[in-house]
Amino acid sequence: MGNESINWDKLGFDYIKTDKRFLSTWRDGQWEKGTLTEDNVLHISEGSTALHYGQQCFEGLKAYRAKDGSINLFRPDQNAARMQRSCTRLLMPHVPTDMFIEACKDVVRANERFIPPYGTGGALYLRPFVIGVGDNIGVRAAPEFIFSVFCIPVGPYFKGGMKPHNFVISSYDRAAPQGTGAAKVGGNYAASMMPGAEAKKNGFADAIYLDPLTHSKIEEVGSANFFGITHDDQFITPKSPSVLPGITRLSLIELAESRLGLKVTEGEVFIDKLDQFKEAGACGTAAVITPIGGISYQNKLHVFHSETEVGPVTQRLYKELTGIQFGEIEGPAGWVVKV
Numbered sequence: 001m002g003n004e005s006i007n008w009d010k011l012g013f014d015y016i017k018t019d020k021r022f023l024s025t026w027r028d029g030q031w032e033k034g035t036l037t038e039d040n041v042l043h044i045s046e047g048s049t050a051l052h053y054g055q056q057c058f059e060g061l062k063a064y065r066a067k068d069g070s071i072n073l074f075r076p077d078q079n080a081a082r083m084q085r086s087c088t089r090l091l092m093p094h095v096p097t098d099m100f101i102e103a104c105k106d107v108v109r110a111n112e113r114f115i116p117p118y119g120t121g122g123a124l125y126l127r128p129f130v131i132g133v134g135d136n137i138g139v140r141a142a143p144e145f146i147f148s149v150f151c152i153p154v155g156p157y158f159k160g161g162m163k164p165h166n167f168v169i170s171s172y173d174r175a176a177p178q179g180t181g182a183a184k185v186g187g188n189y190a191a192s193m194m195p196g197a198e199a200k201k202n203g204f205a206d207a208i209y210l211d212p213l214t215h216s217k218i219e220e221v222g223s224a225n226f227f228g229i230t231h232d233d234q235f236i237t238p239k240s241p242s243v244l245p246g247i248t249r250l251s252l253i254e255l256a257e258s259r260l261g262l263k264v265t266e267g268e269v270f271i272d273k274l275d276q277f278k279e280a281g282a283c284g285t286a287a288v289i290t291p292i293g294g295i296s297y298q299n300k301l302h303v304f305h306s307e308t309e310v311g312p313v314t315q316r317l318y319k320e321l322t323g324i325q326f327g328e329i330e331g332p333a334g335w336v337v338k339v
C-alpha cells in the first residue's frame with residue numbers, strides 16, 4: 001500500500017497493517033536487543049499467561065507531524081514510566097525507559113509514510129505492549145515475555161470540529177479499590193466492554209464509572225479521565241487509586257495552572273454535586289479533549305455548558321494541548337521529543 005491509497009480525511013481509529021513493528025523477547029532475565037519486523041502475527045505458546053490470566057499491559061501514545069515538518073512524540077517518558085508501574089503490578093519485567101523510547105522512535109521512522117500530514121488533524125498512534133508468553137499452566141508469572149510496539153495512522157477524534165458528547169453513569173465497576181484500575185492492563189478493558197456497549201446502544205458516547213466502594217463519585221469516562229471547570233474557575237479531576245493516571249490529564253493539570261491561571265484540585269467529584277461545574281470534559285490520548293455535553297444519571301440528564309457548543313475554558317485547554325503536540329506552541333521543557 002502506498003501513501004497514495006490512504007485517504008487522510010477518512011481515517012478513523014481502525015487497525016491498518018503498517019510496514020514495520022518492533023519486537024523483543026525477555027528470557028534468561030533480560031530483554032534481547034530487539035528488531036523491526038514486517039510480520040504482524042505473533043506465534044506464542046498455547047500456555048501463555050497473557051491468554052489465560054491476563055498477564056499483559058499496554059500503552060497508547062501518538063507521533064505528530066509538526067508544523068515545521070519534524071515529528072513529535074508527546075511525553076513518551078511518561079508512557080514508559082506508566083508501563084513500568086503496570087509491569088510491577090502484574091509481576092512482569094520492566095522495559096527500560098530508553099529502550100521504550102528508542103523502540104517508539106524506530107517504529108515511527110520505519111512507518112514514516114503513514115504519519116498523517118500536518119493540518120489533517122490525524123496522528124500516528126503507537127501501541128506498545130508487554131505480554132507473558134512461553135509454556136506454562138499454573139497461575140504464576142510467565143517464563144518469557146514479549147515487548148512489542150506497532151502503529152496505525154488515526155484520524156482526528158472529531159471530524160468537522162470539536163463537539164460535546166453525552167455520557168451515562170454505569171452501574172458496573174471497571175476496577176476494585178485496591179485492584180488494577182491504575183494499571184493499563186487488558187482485564188480493565190475486558191470489564192468495560194459490556195457497559196461500554198450498553199451505553200452506546202442507548203445513544204451515549206460511553207459509560208462513566210463511579211468509585212467502586214461508594215458509587216457516589218465520578219472516576220473514569222470510558223477510556224478517558226474526567227475533568228470539570230467550576231463556576232469560580234477551578235479545574236477539578238478525580239483522585240482515586242482505581243483511576244488510570246492519564247498523561248493527558250497530567251498535562252492539562254499543568255497547563256490549566258501555568259497557562260490558564262486556574263486553580264487545580266485533584267479531589268472527589270460527587271455525582272450529586274455536578275451543579276458546581278460550568279464545563280466538563282473527558283481527556284486522553286485518543287479522546288484528546290472531548291467536551292461532555294451532559295451526564296445521564298438515574299434517568300436524568302445533567303447538562304453542563306451546552307449539548308451543542310464547546311465551553312470557552314475547554315476550548316482554550318484544547319488549543320493549548322494540541323498546539324504543543326503539533327509544534328505550533330512551545331511546550332514546557334521535555335514534553336515534546338523529536339523523532
Ligand SMILES: Cc1ncc(COP(=O)(O)O)c(C=O)c1O
Pocket residue numbers: 060220222223224225244245246247248249283284285286
Ligand atoms: C481507562 C483510561 N483512563 C484514562 C486514559 C487517558 O490516559 P492518557 O491521557 O495517558 O491517554 C486512558 C487512555 O489511555 C484510559 O484507557
